[in-house]
Amino acid sequence: MTDYGVIFDMDGVLVDSYEAHYQSWLRMARSRGWEMTREQFKATFGRVSRDIIQRLWGDQIQPEEIPDLDDRKEVEYRTILREHFPEMDGASDLVLALHGAGFRLAIGSSGPRPNVETVIDRLPHEAGKCFDAYVHAMDVTHGKPHPEVFLKAAGKLRLPPRRCAVVEDSLMGLEAARRAEMVAIGLTGTAAREQLADLAHLVVDSLRELTPDGIRGLIDRPGR
Numbered sequence: 001m002t003d004y005g006v007i008f009d010m011d012g013v014l015v016d017s018y019e020a021h022y023q024s025w026l027r028m029a030r031s032r033g034w035e036m037t038r039e040q041f042k043a044t045f046g047r048v049s050r051d052i053i054q055r056l057w058g059d060q061i062q063p064e065e066i067p068d069l070d071d072r073k074e075v076e077y078r079t080i081l082r083e084h085f086p087e088m089d090g091a092s093d094l095v096l097a098l099h100g101a102g103f104r105l106a107i108g109s110s111g112p113r114p115n116v117e118t119v120i121d122r123l124p125h126e127a128g129k130c131f132d133a134y135v136h137a138m139d140v141t142h143g144k145p146h147p148e149v150f151l152k153a154a155g156k157l158r159l160p161p162r163r164c165a166v167v168e169d170s171l172m173g174l175e176a177a178r179r180a181e182m183v184a185i186g187l188t189g190t191a192a193r194e195q196l197a198d199l200a201h202l203v204v205d206s207l208r209e210l211t212p213d214g215i216r217g218l219i220d221r222p223g224r
Contacts (some may be wrong), residue, residue: 011180
């Protein structure tokens with residue numbers, strides 16, 4: 001069957017990039033004489049980069065500087081990621097299983113297009129070729145928790161939102177999935193299980209807990 005879709009967040013779901021992102025922020029910030037604490041990083045994780053820059057350093061820069069700072073941070077991130085690609089445990093196996101079961105698959109990421117393409121290219125076992133579509137930061141006007149990224153992904157999959165599930169690790173991403181009226185699956189790691197449970201239809205500690213039949217059952221569940 002092809003009338004089911006799964007939209008994956010990228011960072012923290014397909015790739016264990018939490019530390020790589022923090023280190024790339026540090027490199028960019030320190031090039032300007034700034035710092036970013038781990039608390040600030042955690043509090044802004046999941047937002048688009050330009051929003052983070054405005055939030056943390058907007059009073060120290062001109063608005064026209066933001067795109068260049070955004071680009072510099074992401075170049076640093078891709079440099080770090082290419083040195084070692086940390087796949088989330090079970091990510092490629094789940095993608096391959098869903099693809100084999102006839103699901104339509106997409107990535108809905110707050111990152112820029114080159115980041116998404118890097119991850120697609122580096123996923124083991126050619127799992128990246130299983131994705132039918134992806135949506136990145138430049139495709140959307142509103143960052144998460146606005147549902148735009150997931151609604152656009154569903155549109156590219158040619159599926160109504162209620163036929164889609166989202167796999168997310170961030171609270172803002174889960175809120176975006178719920179606002180899109182999609183099944184919200186929370187993966188622990190970035191946030192605590194208790195926090196995820198407030199928003200998710202299902203919380204898992206590993207992608208290996210997810211199966212095509214299980215996700216199909218969540219999407220078909222009456223009254224969700």
